[in-house]
Amino acid sequence: MNEGPHARAERLIAEASVEGISAGEQEWLRRHLAECAACATNAGSTEEAIRSLRGLSVPLPRALASQTQMRVRLRAQQLQSYEPRWRMVWAACLVSWAFGAASAPYVWHGLEWLGHRMNLPNLVWQMGFGLWWALPAVVTAVILLITQSGPVREEEL
Amino acid sequence: MTAALLFSTLMPDETKALAKGLRRRDPELLDRLIEQYQYRLFRYLVYITGNPERAQDFFQETWIRVLERGHQYDGKSKFEPWLFSIARHLVIDWQRSKKKQSLDALTNPDDGAPMEFAADGPSPLHLVLSHESDATVHASLKQLPPAYREVLLLRFQEEMGLAEIASVLSAPISTVKSRLYRALKDLRGLLSGETT
Numbered sequence: 001m002n003e004g005p006h007a008r009a010e011r012l013i014a015e016a017s018v019e020g021i022s023a024g025e026q027e028w029l030r031r032h033l034a035e036c037a038a039c040a041t042n043a044g045s046t047e048e049a050i051r052s053l054r055g056l057s058v059p060l061p062r063a064l065a066s067q068t069q070m071r072v073r074l075r076a077q078q079l080q081s082y083e084p085r086w087r088m089v090w091a092a093c094l095v096s097w098a099f100g101a102a103s104a105p106y107v108w109h110g111l112e113w114l115g116h117r118m119n120l121p122n123l124v125w126q127m128g129f130g131l132w133w134a135l136p137a138v139v140t141a142v143i144l145l146i147t148q149s150g151p152v153r154e155e156e157l
Numbered sequence: 158m159t160a161a162l163l164f165s166t167l168m169p170d171e172t173k174a175l176a177k178g179l180r181r182r183d184p185e186l187l188d189r190l191i192e193q194y195q196y197r198l199f200r201y202l203v204y205i206t207g208n209p210e211r212a213q214d215f216f217q218e219t220w221i222r223v224l225e226r227g228h229q230y231d232g233k234s235k236f237e238p239w240l241f242s243i244a245r246h247l248v249i250d251w252q253r254s255k256k257k258q259s260l261d262a263l264t265n266p267d268d269g270a271p272m273e274f275a276a277d278g279p280s281p282l283h284l285v286l287s288h289e290s291d292a293t294v295h296a297s298l299k300q301l302p303p304a305y306r307e308v309l310l311l312r313f314q315e316e317m318g319l320a321e322i323a324s325v326l327s328a329p330i331s332t333v334k335s336r337l338y339r340a341l342k343d344l345r346g347l348l349s350g351e352t353t
Contacts, residue, residue: 018312018337019319042345049345052294053313058200061213065195068217069188075221076182 005032009039013046089143096136107132176232182224191220194240197315201241204310205248205303215251219244238317238324245307245325297347305340312337 003011012029015021021029033040108129115125178186198219202212222243230239298306311322319337323330 014338014341017341018334045345045349046341049341049348050313052348053309053344056294056298056314058196058203058209060196060199061209064199064213064216065191068191068195068220071217072187072191072220072224073184075224076184076187079182079225 006036006039009033009036010042013039013043017046017050089140092143093136093140096139100133100136104133172234172236173232175236176230179223179227179230182227187220187224190223190236194237197237198240198244200314201307201310202244202248204298204306205245207299207303215244215247218247222247234324235321237315238321241311241315241325242327293348297344300347301340301343305336305343308333308336309340309344 009029009032012021012025016026016029029043033043111125111129111132114120115122115128175186175190195216199212199216202215202219203209206212206215219240223240226243230236298309301309307326308322311317311325312319317325319330319333322333322337326333
């Protein structure tokens with residue numbers, strides 16, 4: 001693709017400010033701008049736009065940092081108070097999983113025996129086994145829901 | 158002010174210590190970070206929301222999120238892009254909850270109009286920026302889509318590299334570049350009185 005000198009200059013002016021250009025390209029651009037008034041104006045207005053941007057400032061609300069620090073500290077205290085509860089939940093999950101894994105063969109045989117005795121289809125007592133495994137997860141989910149609903153109520157007050 | 162802000166950018170060793178502190182939810186560290194980044198974060202939020210009051214709310218929410226998700230910062234990359242991307246996601250979530258269409262304002266500038274400006278009178282962004290002298294720049298920025306204002310701020314005020322901007326935006330570098338070129342071209346046109 002052939003690129004005319006002005007199009008190349010325009011591209012290099014933009015690239016120079018956004019991602020940088022090589023020394024060779026800088027030298028070519030410098031020479032072109034010295035000869036071409038239109039491209040020099042273009043380069044000047046780009047430079048001016050960037051300079052204007054860099055010169056802008058936003059007034060900072062005076063108490064913003066201190067208010068934020070206070071909110072963050074309160075939230076940190078709140079989170080800290082939940083930590084023991086979380087540890088308990090995790091410990092309970094671990095114990096539940098260990099007991100579940102250890103007793104799974106017995107529960108399977110027990111449910112199988114019960115299923116046959118009550119003339120239930122295999123699918124029914126096998127689903128019962130699945131539910132038995134899901135029980136700790138259900139209990140944990142309930143605990144988590146209760147735990148998470150706590151802060152909302154506190155914030156509403 | 159810009160030079161002083163640049164020097165406040167954290168060094169690699171500091172980012173690792175910072176990651177450890179954030180994992181511990183160290184209150185002293187968080188206080189220091191809030192002080193250190195207050196201006197830059199607030200300015201960024203003003204640019205992308207266009208509303209200083211809303212920017213204050215997002216500012217506080219961002220630091221709460223930093224506290225809660227501090228363990229997700231690995232300390233291998235710079236802190237600033239991580240911080241800004243948290244702030245950005247909060248704004249996007251808010252836009253999403255507000256209305257679907259306005260989500261495009263930050264994600265796809267070509268599809269959406271600027272999200273926040275009232276039809277009449279000066280915009281909140283214009284009001285907050287009008288404390289400074291160059292009203293033309295303010296008026297021009299006001300006309301740019303938030304996504305363009307955002308990349309201009311990150312590149313020319315935050316002095317972030319393209320990769321860092323890409324990580325804030327969760328977008329490819331090619332997208333960042335094209336937005337920057339387009340934003341710069343539009344701004345230049347607006348400043349010289351052309352229409353975009």
